[in-house]
Each structure stands twice: as C-alpha cells, then as structure tokens.
Amino acid sequence: MIEIKNIHKSFGDNHVLNNISFKFEKGKTNLIIGESGSGKTTLLRILIGLHKIDQGEVLYDGRDFNQLNSKEKRKLRQEIGVLFQRGALYDFMNVEENIMFPLTMFTNQSYEEKIERVNNCLERVNLQNNNNLKISELSGGMIKRVSIARAIAMKPKYLLCDEPNSGLDPRTAIIIDNLIKEISIEDDITTIVNTHDMNSVMEIGDSIAYINNGQISWTGNKDELLQSNNKQLNNFVFASKLFKRLKNT
Amino acid sequence: MKSVLTQIGQYFLMLNKTFSFPEKKSVFLKQFNLELEKIGLNSLGIVTIISFFIGAVVSIQTAFNFESPIYPKYLIGYATRESLILEFCPTMLALILAGKVGSNIASEIGSMRVTEQIDALEIMGVNSASFLILPKIFATVLFFPILIILSITIGLIGGWVGCQTAGITSASFMYGIKYEFNAFYVTYCLIKITVFAFIISSVSSYFGYYTNGGALDVGRSSTKAVVYSSIIVLIFNFLLTDLLLA
Ligand SMILES: Nc1ncnc2c1ncn2[C@@H]1O[C@H](COP(=O)(O)OP(=O)(O)OP(=O)(O)O)[C@@H](O)[C@H]1O
Ligand SMILES: [Mg+2]
Numbered sequence: 001m002i003e004i005k006n007i008h009k010s011f012g013d014n015h016v017l018n019n020i021s022f023k024f025e026k027g028k029t030n031l032i033i034g035e036s037g038s039g040k041t042t043l044l045r046i047l048i049g050l051h052k053i054d055q056g057e058v059l060y061d062g063r064d065f066n067q068l069n070s071k072e073k074r075k076l077r078q079e080i081g082v083l084f085q086r087g088a089l090y091d092f093m094n095v096e097e098n099i100m101f102p103l104t105m106f107t108n109q110s111y112e113e114k115i116e117r118v119n120n121c122l123e124r125v126n127l128q129n130n131n132n133l134k135i136s137e138l139s140g141g142m143i144k145r146v147s148i149a150r151a152i153a154m155k156p157k158y159l160l161c162d163e164p165n166s167g168l169d170p171r172t173a174i175i176i177d178n179l180i181k182e183i184s185i186e187d188d189i190t191t192i193v194n195t196h197d198m199n200s201v202m203e204i205g206d207s208i209a210y211i212n213n214g215q216i217s218w219t220g221n222k223d224e225l226l227q228s229n230n231k232q233l234n235n236f237v238f239a240s241k242l243f244k245r246l247k248n249t
Numbered sequence: 250m251k252s253v254l255t256q257i258g259q260y261f262l263m264l265n266k267t268f269s270f271p272e273k274k275s276v277f278l279k280q281f282n283l284e285l286e287k288i289g290l291n292s293l294g295i296v297t298i299i300s301f302f303i304g305a306v307v308s309i310q311t312a313f314n315f316e317s318p319i320y321p322k323y324l325i326g327y328a329t330r331e332s333l334i335l336e337f338c339p340t341m342l343a344l345i346l347a348g349k350v351g352s353n354i355a356s357e358i359g360s361m362r363v364t365e366q367i368d369a370l371e372i373m374g375v376n377s378a379s380f381l382i383l384p385k386i387f388a389t390v391l392f393f394p395i396l397i398i399l400s401i402t403i404g405l406i407g408g409w410v411g412c413q414t415a416g417i418t419s420a421s422f423m424y425g426i427k428y429e430f431n432a433f434y435v436t437y438c439l440i441k442i443t444v445f446a447f448i449i450s451s452v453s454s455y456f457g458y459y460t461n462g463g464a465l466d467v468g469r470s471s472t473k474a475v476v477y478s479s480i481i482v483l484i485f486n487f488l489l490t491d492l493l494l495a
Pocket of ligand 2: 040041042162
C-alpha cells in the first residue's frame with residue numbers, strides 16, 4: 001500500500017497540489033484522473049522522489065520515502081517499477097538489454113537466470129522472441145509493452161504508470177490496460193495509473209481519485225463514478241457527446 | 250538565464266556525483282568500451298586528415314619564410330616539429346574534437362534527459378551521472394593522448410610531404426626534426442591534451458545533463474557545449490602555457 005498524506009507542491013507561484021491525501025491499495029489498479037495540467041504527472045514524480053514536496057508524507061507500507069537515507073531510498077526504488085509516459089527505454093540498448101539492465105545492475109544472477117527472467121517478462125507482455133529488436137524499431141504499443149516488461153523485471157511491489165495508453169489506438173490501449181490490471185492482481189502489486197482516458201477508467205478503475213484544482217475532489221470506483229453527482233467530475237468524465245448520451249440512458 | 254556562478258556550482262555538483270565508485274564494474278567496463286569506440290576510434294579519421302594537412306601547410310609556410318640563404322635548411326624541419334608539438338596539434342585538435350566529440354556527448358546525454366531516460370535510471374536507483382558521464386570522461390582522457398601522438402606523427406609526415414613540394418631535401422628535414430629535441434615539450438603537449446580532454450568531456454556532459462525541454466533544446470545544449478568547451482580550452486591553453494613554459 002502506498003499512502004500519501006497532506007501533500008503540498010508548488011512551482012513558484014503555481015500551487016499544483018494542495019493538501020492531497022489518499023491510500024493506494026495493494027492488488028488493485030488505483031487510478032488518478034484529472035484534466036491535463038491538473039498535476040497527475042507531478043504527483044507521480046513526487047511519489048518516486050523526482051520532485052521534492054513542500055509538505056506532506058509519502059509512505060510505502062509505512063516507510064516514509066523522504067525520511068529514508070540514500071541507501072534505503074535506493075533499495076526501496078528497486079521495489080518500484082515505473083512506466084513513463086513515453087516509455088523512456090534506453091535507446092542505446094536493444095529490447096533484451098533494456099529488460100535485463102536492472103537485473104544486471106542490482107542482482108548477482110547468472111546470465112542464464114537473467115535471460116530466463118527476460119523471456120518470462122517478454123512473454124508476459126506478448127512480445128516473445130523480439131529480444132534483439134532496437135528501440136527505434138518498435139511501434140508505440142510495443143514501446144509501452146517493453147516498458148512494462150522492464151518495469152516488472154525486478155518483481156516490484158509497486159508499479160507506477162503515467163498514461164500507459166496515451167497515443168495508442170483504443171484496442172491496443174485496452175490490451176495494455178488489462179495487462180497492467182492482470183499483473184497487479186496476479187503479482188499482488190500496488191499499482192497506480194495516471195490517465196485521462198475514460199475507456200481505461202471504465203475498464204480497470206478499481207479505485208479512482210479525481211484531482212481538480214489541486215485537490216482530490218472525488219474518490220470511488222468505476223460504478224460509483226457513473227452515479228456521481230459531483231458536477232466538475234461529471235463535466236470532466238462526460239465531456240464527449242458519446243459519454244453524455246450514455247450517462248443519460 | 251542562469252547566472253554563471255550557479256552554473257559553475259552545478260557543474261561541480263555534477264562532477265561530484267559523477268566521480269563515485271561504479272556500482273557494477275562489469276557494467277562500467279562495457280560502457281567504457283562503447284565510449285572508446287564512439288569517442289576514440291571514430292575520431293581517428295578526422296585526426297589523421299587534419300594533422301596531415303596542417304603539417305604540410307606549416308612546413309611549406311616555414312620554408313617560404315626561411316627562404317633567405319642565411320638560414321640553414323634544417324630549420325624548417327625543426328620549426329615544423331616545434332609548432333606542431335607545442336601548439337598546432339594539442340590546441341587545434343582539442344578545438345576540432347570539442348566540435349566533434351563535445352556535440353556528440355551533449356546531444357546524446359541531452360536527448361536521454363528529455364526523453365526521461367535519465368529519470369528512468371535515477372528511479373531505478375542508478376547513479377545516472379556516474380553511469381553515463383564517467384565512462385565518457387575516462388575514454389576521452391585516456392584516448393586523446395593517443396590521438397595526439399598519432400596527430401604529431403601524421404603531422405610530421407605531412408610536413409615532410411610539404412617540404413618535398415618546397416624543394417627541401419628529406420635529409421635536411423629529418424635532421425631538423427631531430428635537432429635539439431626537448432622531450433619536455435612532448436610531456437607539455439600530453440599534459441595539455443589531457444586537461445583539454447577532461448574539459449571537453451565534462452563541460453559537454455554538463456550541458457547535456459542539464460538540458461530541459463525538447464528536441465530543440467538538445468540542439469541548443471549541443472551548440473553551447475561546443476562553444477563553452479572551446480572557450481574554456483583556449484583559456485586553459487593560455488594558463489597552462491604560462492605555467493609550464495614561461
Ligand atoms: N518541472 C516543472 N516546473 C514548473 N512547473 C511544472 C513542472 N512540472 C509541471 N509543472 C506545472 O504543474 C502543473 C501540472 O503539470 P502535470 O504535468 O503534473 O499535469 P498532468 O496532470 O500530468 O497533465 P497531462 O495530463 O497533460 O500530462 C502544470 O501547470 C505545469 O505547468
Ligand atoms: Mg502528465
């Protein structure tokens with residue numbers, strides 16, 4: 001479980017996050033939704049220590065991330081898998097080397113053990129036998145999948161995904177969403193997904209936090225979302241004509 | 250626009266982070282080998298071509314200036330050697346490599362920064378500065394002296410070819426090359442190029458590492474890397490010459 005308590009973050013005069021608290025539960029896909037610029041990426045970067053917070057706590061199963069010394073921090077980071085918005089795959093390595101990299105860096109496994117894990121992960125994301133492809137040879141969907149494979153290589157306890165399906169066609173997007181959900185449940189991972197894609201919300205929204213004006217203005221699951229009376233949330237969720245029509249039926 | 254002092258401070262912070270013991274020796278060695286190839290071997294061609302022509306031109310110009318019969322002909326070989334070792338090879342080469350290697354380093358690291366690859370390294374728990382920059386600094390500092398020895402050798406060959414066109418005999422050119430040879434000048438040249446290598450790789454890494462924005466900013470960083478490392482090389486050229494020769 002990841003718990004955040006009273007998080008405040010501003011960039012200069014821009015108060016992006018204002019007293020945010022939430023519990024992201026284990027074995028579930030926890031969604032953070034909100035308009036573009038509402039601070040979803042900022043929150044995710046705070047969770048992994050890429051942004052300093054002005055105030056608040058980030059607790060990984062009780063461990064306060066910002067109180068850890070650098071050695072403990074590094075150890076905790078090895079328990080966290082991150083999926084960046086654009087993949088962030090190492091472009092000087094091929095697919096196999098990308099997934100193997102954390103294993104090489106942080107374990108003393110033999111080459112055979114590592115390659116077995118790599119192949120497992122690739123199979124998991126349905127990309128078996130693509131080990132030697134270069135990153136420049138991958139499609140958008142493949143990049144996401146290889147990133148997921150890399151993120152789960154170390155068997156993380158926590159998986160953080162920033163818009164895992166942006167830029168993908170609806171079908172591929174849903175495949176990626178379900179892959180993330182499946183992995184979270186099977187491996188009992190605390191997963192957090194940033195998204196503004198309503199398809200994913202409806203597909204995998206076990207627990208949803210809606211960020212608006214720097215605060216969490218609504219929480220619930222996908223079924224509760226459809227019944228909600230929160231006006232801003234409704235404006236956000238049912239922005240398209242299609243969704244409006246669905247809401248009214 | 251960040252103030253110069255902040256930038257200098259940031260540069261040293263980066264160096265501090267860079268010079269930490271590599272987490273995995275095998276990974277470091279692999280990166281180091283890659284850099285040797287990218288930075289070192291890929292520069293052999295340009296170094297050879299430039300050194301040859303500079304050597305040739307220097308000897309022809311010297312020959313032209315020493316045309317009067319009061320100068321012995323071997324002076325041309327001698328002067329060519331001196332100017333190649335003392336100035337042309339180390340400084341000229343450093344400036345050209347600042348362009349080639351510096352822009353390569355800055356754009357490579359810069360594009361890793363803007364595509365979040367550096368963040369990905371950091372959040373995995375990898376010291377990104379040490380992982381990316383240290384092998385580059387080691388590779389340049391180790392390989393530039395080799396390049397300079399090559400450059401001097403090719404330069405002298407170029408000088409000899411130049412002499413042929415200016416009607417100086419090979420024998421007197423060779424005599425000039427060996428005349429009053431001072432080994433310290435070679436040491437001086439090696440010291441210079443080692444310092445320049447460090448400047449070029451670290452300054453270019455700095456501009457790459459602290460790129461923010463997008464592809465356009467990567468281009469900007471890489472231009473800055475070339476400009477600043479060239480200027481700093483020239484300043485240190487002056488300082489070192491003053492310190493070692495004056
Ligand atoms: N490094 C930064 N420096 C200054 N301001 C920033 C920085 N990163 C984000 N911001 C600001 O914080 C706010 C939230 O940005 P953020 O990227 O978190 O939004 P987001 O919800 O992820 O949006 P999107 O859905 O478009 O990705 C924006 O107003 C942005 O300008
Ligand atoms: Mg974002």
